[in-house]
Every structure is written in structure tokens, then in C-alpha cells.
Amino acid sequence: MEPIYLDNNATTRCDPAVVEAMLPFFTEHFGNASSIHAFGSEVGKALKKARGQIQALLGAEHDSEIIFTSCGTESDSTAILSALKAQPDRNTVITTNVEHPAILTLCEWLEKEGYIVHKLKVDKKGRIDIDEYKSLLNDRVAIVSVMWANNETGTIFPVEEMAELASAKGIMFHTDAVQAVGKIPIDLKNTRIDMLSLSGHKLHAPKGIGVLYLRRGCRFRPLLRGGHQERGRRAGTENSASIVGLGVACELAMQHMEEENTTVKRLRDKLEKGLLSQITHCFPTGDVSNRLPNTCNIAFEYIEGEGILMLLNKVGIAGSSGSACTSGSLEPSHVMRAMGIPYTAAHGTIRFSLSRYNTEAEIDRVIAEVPPIVAQLRKLSPYWSDKGPVANPEAAFAPTYA
Amino acid sequence: MWEYSDKVREHFFNPRNSGPLEEANGIGDVGSIQCGDALRLMLKVDPETEIIQDAHFQTFGCGSAIASSSALTEIIKGMTLDQALEVSNQNIADYLDGLPPEKMHCSVMGREALQAAIANYRGEEWSDDHEEGALICKCFAIDAVMIEDVVKANNLNTVEEVTFYTKAGGGCAACHEGIEEILAKVMAERAGPGEVSPPPACPATPEAPKPPAKKLSIVEKIAKIQEVLESVRPMLQRDHGDVELADVQGKKIYVHLKGACSGCMMEAATLGGIQQKMIETLGELVQVLPSSHMPVDA
Numbered sequence: 001m002e003p004i005y006l007d008n009n010a011t012t013r014c015d016p017a018v019v020e021a022m023l024p025f026f027t028e029h030f031g032n033a034s035s036i037h038a039f040g041s042e043v044g045k046a047l048k049k050a051r052g053q054i055q056a057l058l059g060a061e062h063d064s065e066i067i068f069t070s071c072g073t074e075s076d077s078t079a080i081l082s083a084l085k086a087q088p089d090r091n092t093v094i095t096t097n098v099e100h101p102a103i104l105t106l107c108e109w110l111e112k113e114g115y116i117v118h119k120l121k122v123d124k125k126g127r128i129d130i131d132e133y134k135s136l137l138n139d140r141v142a143i144v145s146v147m148w149a150n151n152e153t154g155t156i157f158p159v160e161e162m163a164e165l166a167s168a169k170g171i172m173f174h175t176d177a178v179q180a181v182g183k184i185p186i187d188l189k190n191t192r193i194d195m196l197s198l199s200g201h202k203l204h205a206p207k208g209i210g211v212l213y214l215r216r217g218c219r220f221r222p223l224l225r226g227g228h229q230e231r232g233r234r235a236g237t238e239n240s241a242s243i244v245g246l247g248v249a250c251e252l253a254m255q256h257m258e259e260e261n262t263t264v265k266r267l268r269d270k271l272e273k274g275l276l277s278q279i280t281h282c283f284p285t286g287d288v289s290n291r292l293p294n295t296c297n298i299a300f301e302y303i304e305g306e307g308i309l310m311l312l313n314k315v316g317i318a319g320s321s322g323s324a325c326t327s328g329s330l331e332p333s334h335v336m337r338a339m340g341i342p343y344t345a346a347h348g349t350i351r352f353s354l355s356r357y358n359t360e361a362e363i364d365r366v367i368a369e370v371p372p373i374v375a376q377l378r379k380l381s382p383y384w385s386d387k388g389p390v391a392n393p394e395a396a397f398a399p400t401y402a
Numbered sequence: 403m404w405e406y407s408d409k410v411r412e413h414f415f416n417p418r419n420s421g422p423l424e425e426a427n428g429i430g431d432v433g434s435i436q437c438g439d440a441l442r443l444m445l446k447v448d449p450e451t452e453i454i455q456d457a458h459f460q461t462f463g464c465g466s467a468i469a470s471s472s473a474l475t476e477i478i479k480g481m482t483l484d485q486a487l488e489v490s491n492q493n494i495a496d497y498l499d500g501l502p503p504e505k506m507h508c509s510v511m512g513r514e515a516l517q518a519a520i521a522n523y524r525g526e527e528w529s530d531d532h533e534e535g536a537l538i539c540k541c542f543a544i545d546a547v548m549i550e551d552v553v554k555a556n557n558l559n560t561v562e563e564v565t566f567y568t569k570a571g572g573g574c575a576a577c578h579e580g581i582e583e584i585l586a587k588v589m590a591e592r593a594g595p596g597e598v599s600p601p602p603a604c605p606a607t608p609e610a611p612k613p614p615a616k617k618l619s620i621v622e623k624i625a626k627i628q629e630v631l632e633s634v635r636p637m638l639q640r641d642h643g644d645v646e647l648a649d650v651q652g653k654k655i656y657v658h659l660k661g662a663c664s665g666c667m668m669e670a671a672t673l674g675g676i677q678q679k680m681i682e683t684l685g686e687l688v689q690v691l692p693s694s695h696m697p698v699d700a
């Protein structure tokens with residue numbers, strides 16, 4: 001039985017064309033792009049081409065606005081720390097409370113360092129309140145950093161509108177677009193977004209390569225200082241093979257953008273409808289009318305996510321869970337808690353994230369496999385009886401201590 | 403995914419004794435939906451012999467919570483209640499060929515459920531023990547008595563270990579100090595009178611903040627600014643550039659970049675580096691700007 005991979009928001013498989021493009025850069029074209037000789041200049045030309053391919057996918061005005069980094073996390077950190085260092089008279093960061101840990105953990109550290117961080121709250125569908133956002137924009141704010149799309153629910157944020165509002169107040173705007181790039185159209189030159197982070201392994205390029213888009217004219221302070229690579233904005237020898245791979249992946253993403261929003265979306269919808277129609281007491285989380293075409297995050301009430309994943313894994317299906325027990329933290333997903341998802345459901349969320357490699361037959365099999373797994377775990381749960389969920393679970397199951 | 407032993411996986415995939423036990427005469431409920439782990443242990447005890455004739459469980463939780471519950475029921479069937487009370491969480495973990503350290507709290511939940519079920523059978527108020535202790539971890543509702551019991555029973559030494567075994571401290575971390583106090587108390591008892599016990603290995607609270615730096619007079623501030631500039635000048639001069647102080651206006655320090663530094667592609671990086679040094683030396687946020695940015699009337 002062929003395994004089914006539905007965890008593409010965690011990472012994607014490399015496209016074979018990406019791997020093929022990369023291979024000569026380990027063997028034949030191994031030069032250092034900074035070197036003046038032919039070995040180096042050959043690689044330098046390849047990096048330039050990749051920069052153009054990435055520029056095209058992002059709709060950036062200049063290819064010099066593309067800075068290669070090692071990953072999305074590095075891009076995020078560079079963006080926020082640069083904005084704070086470049087504007088020492090401003091000490092405030094605005095973000096949301098559903099960001100990726102790459103942003104939230106950095107912000108916690110910044111708070112300890114004396115900076116002020118405002119985290120916008122979300123409603124039960126994971127949407128922010130634009131009026132609350134507007135009320136926070138002032139001349140103490142160094143940067144706004146809001147993800148383009150949420151990694152757990154796929155909910156898309158109105159970053160273009162938010163960037164306009166920030167720009168009108170002279171505030172820099174960064175977006176962690178790691179989940180959005182390659183899945184939905186992006187045209188940066190027609191926005192007021194100053195910085196954007198992307199990560200190669202989320203769009204069928206290898207791990208270990210990321211990009212920070214930096215609008216020309218923005219004040220900038222590098223995170224890594226040393227050599228003159230990336231015009232002095234990110235020191236360190238370029239990861240040339242991965243950069244070439246990322247360039248090809250971006251070109252492929254443009255070609256497949258329509259497929260993402262038709263075929264992949266149709267499969268996602270089929271999966272979701274198939275599960276919701278067969279399983280009671282489960283629901284999709286986030287803003288289902290405005291989300292990434294490949295993502296659905298379903299909360300299965302009264303059971304815990306890790307158990308679901310283990311049983312799915314046994315039948316060759318890979319998903320992921322916001323359950324605490326899978327993450328090593330002890331609390332359920334901060335995104336579910338921020339949306340006010342009740343505990344009876346927050347512990348049992350499973351994210352299915354598709355890609356263009358998934359097939360109709362795979363989705364049919366997932367629809368067949370999940371319902372008995374949910375039933376099996378509910379049979380073990382003290383919150384579930386033969387007749388369905390116990391009434392008032394917390395009172396019915398009254399622990400001696402809680 | 404965690405690296406579970408084959409036995410954990412086997413008990414998760416094929417749990418023994420799951421589901422309600424109609425003839426139960428001792429029931430122990432522990433955990434809560436908030437914490438993400440909840441266990442109902444049901445015992446059928448022979449009143450004549452006090453032997454556990456049957457044991458069933460219902461568990462809301464992860465793979466190791468279900469496996470620990472299944473193992474517990476297998477361990478205690480056939481035991482007298484007094485024998486069952488001797489079963490420790492480590493016995494449960496050992497039965498499963500071990501649990502990941504982060505999952506030891508699942509075995510502790512099993513032990514707690516067993517104590518609760520036996521107390522329930524005997525008509526005792528098992529919860530009294532816990533109510534005596536102050537609530538330490540508000541995120542997971544864990545009190546001092548439970549932490550102390552688990553620290554003693556499992557010979558724990560660090561806050562991290564306490565979190566692995568009880569979940570306490572795994573949320574907001576505000577209770578780490580309280581956990582450290584309990585650890586220190588138990589470790590002192592272990593060491594015995596007159597002996598010095600080692601401090602807890604894991605510092606729970608961040609270092610005390612440094613006192614605010616003394617405010618510098620303008621003369622002192624300029625002297626320090628010059629100090630920083632002097633320290634970077636040799637480096638710039640090596641590249642045929644230079645820097646000089648132009649003016650200081652509040653938190654803005656204006657400098658003349660000279661020679662190769664003037665108009666250099668790396669100008670922003672140079673200024674950023676100087677600014678970082680300035681901030682570190684002066685102990686306040688300042689901005690280093692090229693003299694071309696000085697206000698016209700200055």
C-alpha cells in the first residue's frame with residue numbers, strides 16, 4: 001500500500017525537476033559565486049537567474065530586492081531585528097497571537113529585552129479586527145509583522161490592506177508568507193509590503209534555503225555580518241545548489257498556481273466534505289471561506305490528536321496535529337486556543353495539507369480510513385458513550401482532582 | 403512522532419480492558435479535558451478477599467496515556483488492594499519497557515487513578531491529600547503535595563524532570579520558582595541534617611535585571627561616543643575610509659563618513675555596526691546617522 005502524504009504545510013517533497021537542476025551544482029558547477037574565475041562566475045550567473053525566477057513569482061520590482069537566507073525563520077528574525085535596529089527611536093512591534101513560533105518566540109525574547117509587542121487577537125474563525133489594528137498604529141511602532149496565511153488553518157490575512165495602513169503611518173510592514181508563496185498569487189510591486197519571508201521547502205524546493213524580500217529603499221541592518229555576499233545584507237557563502245533549486249521551484253509554482261486553486265482545492269474540499277459527512281462532532285477550524293486552497297484543519301471532538309496520527313500512520317497516512325502531545329509542549333495549539341476552540345475539540349485537531357502530487361484515489365482512501373479511527377478512539381474516551389458524547393463532559397467525568 | 407517502545411505501541415494499538423465495567427465497585431477519575439489527559443479507572447473488587455478481579459479503563463489522551471492505562475489494568479488484576487497500592491508509576495513505565503521522559507506524566511496519571519479508585523472503593527476521600535497543598539501550577543492544576551510526592555517517589559532533581567512527570571511547569575512557566583522551592587526542600591531532606599544539598603540543577607527564574615545604568619552627563623556621553631568612534635576608526639582606515647563625530651542631538655548621533663566610507667555600498671552596514679556599539683556602550687537606544695541627515699537649521 002502506497003503511503004499518502006498530507007502534511008505539505010510542514011514540508012514538501014522536492015520536485016524532480018528541482019533536484020535535476022540542482023545536481024550539477026554539487027559536481028560540475030561547484031565554484032564559489034564570489035570568486036572571479038570562471039568556476040565562480042558560472043555559479044554567479046545561475047544565482048542571478050534564480051533571483052529573477054523568485055522575483056517573478058513574488059511580483060517584486062527589482063531582482064536586487066531578493067536576499068537569500070537559510071530558512072523562513074532566519075528571514076523573519078532578520079526582518080524584525082533589522083527594523084528595530086534601524087529605527088532605535090521606535091520600540092514597538094505589532095503582530096498577531098496566531099503567528100508561527102518563528103515570530104512569537106522572537107517576540108517573547110524582544111519583550112524581555114524591553115521592547116513592546118502588541119499581539120492582535122483573532123476571533124473564533126481566526127480573523128483579526130482591523131479596527132483594533134488601526135488603533136495600535138503610531139510613531140512608536142517600528143514594524144508590523146503579520147503572516148500572510150496561517151500554517152494550521154490556512155486562514156488568509158488581509159496583509160495588503162494592513163500594509164497600506166502601516167505605510168500611511170510611516171511604519172514598516174513585514175509578512176511571513178511561508179505558507180502563502182506558491183499557493184496564492186502575490187504581486188509585491190503593487191502593495192506596500194516592505195519585507196516578506198519565504199521558505200524553499202514549503203514549495204517543493206529543498207530545506208535550508210529561504211528568501212527575505214526587502215523593498216528597495218527600506219532601511220536595513222543585516223543579521224549576519226561578515227563577507228559582502230547579498231550586497232552586504234546577508235554574509236555567508238551562498239547555498240548555490242539550493243538557490244538554483246528554489247528558482248526552478250518558483251518557476252514551477254507559477255505554472256501550477258491555477259492547479260493549486262482548482263485541482264488541489266477540489267481534492268481538499270472533497271476530503272473535508274467526505275469526513276464531515278461521515279463523522280459526527282467534528283468541524284473545520286479557521287476561516288473556511290478565505291483560506292489556502294490546500295489546507296483543512298478538522299477538530300475531532302472528545303479524542304486526542306496524537307492517537308489519531310498514530311493510527312493514521314499505521315495505515316500509511318501522514319497528517320499533523322496541533323495536539324500538545326505531538327509537539328513536546330504540553331498545551332494544545334496556541335492557534336486553537338487563540339480562536340477559543342473548546343478543549344473538547346482543541347486537543348483533537350488534525351491538519352490535512354495537500355499538494356499537487358495528491359490524487360483522487362488517495363483522497364478516497366483517506367475518507368475511508370479516518371472514520372473508523374475516530375470511532376475506535378472515541379470508544380476509549382471517557383467523554384464518549386454508546387449514544388455519543390456524554391452530556392456536560394466536564395461534570396459527567398468529574399475527576400477527584402483536576 | 404515519539405519513539406515509543408514496541409510494548410507501548412502494542413498496548414496503544416490493542417488496548418487491554420478498555421471500555422466501561424458495569425460491575426465496578428471502585429472508580430477513580432483523574433486528569434481533565436483542559437490538561438489533555440483524563441483517565442477513568444474502574445475496579446471490580448471482591449469484598450471478601452479485597453482482590454481486584456477485573457479492571458477497565460477509559461482514557462482521553464495520547465498514545466502513551468492509553469498504553470499506560472492498558473498496562474495498569476493488566477498489572478493490577480489479581481492483586482489485593484494493599485498490593486495494588488504499592489504499584490508505582492515507575493512500575494507502569496517499566497511494564498511498557500519505558501516511556502519517553504516527556505511522557506512520564508502518563509504513568510503518574512495511572513498511579514493517581516489507582517489510588518483514587520481504591521479510595522473510592524473504601525469510601526475514603528482520596529482528594530484530601532491534594533487539597534492540603536497549595537496550587538502550584540495553575541495551567542495544569544497541580545498542587546504542592548502531588549509535586550512533592552512525585553519528586554520523592556522518582557528521585558527527581560530538576561524543574562524539567564518535574565514537568566515530564568507531572569506536567570507542572572509545562573505551561574506559562576510562572577510556577578517554576580514554586581517547583582524549585584519544593585525541589586530544594588525535598589533535596590534538603592534527602593541530604594539529611596548537617597549536610598549541604600546541591601542546588602536544583604535547572605535555574606527556574608531569569609537572572610535579576612541589571613540596575614539601570616547611571617545617567618551620563620552630556621560631556622560624559624560625548625566622551626563615550628568618541629571612545630566608540632576611536633575604536634572603529636583603525637578598521638575603517640585600513641579600508642581607506644574614516645569616521646568623525648559631527649553632532650549629537652538627543653538620541654541622534656551624526657557622523658561624517660570620510661574617504662572610501664563616504665558613498666560606499668556598505669555605508670548602511672557600517673553605520674549599523676557603529677550604532678550597535680554605541681547602544682552597548684551608552685546603555686541606551688541611540689540612532690547613528692550620516693551628517694547629511696542633520697537638520698538644516700542645526
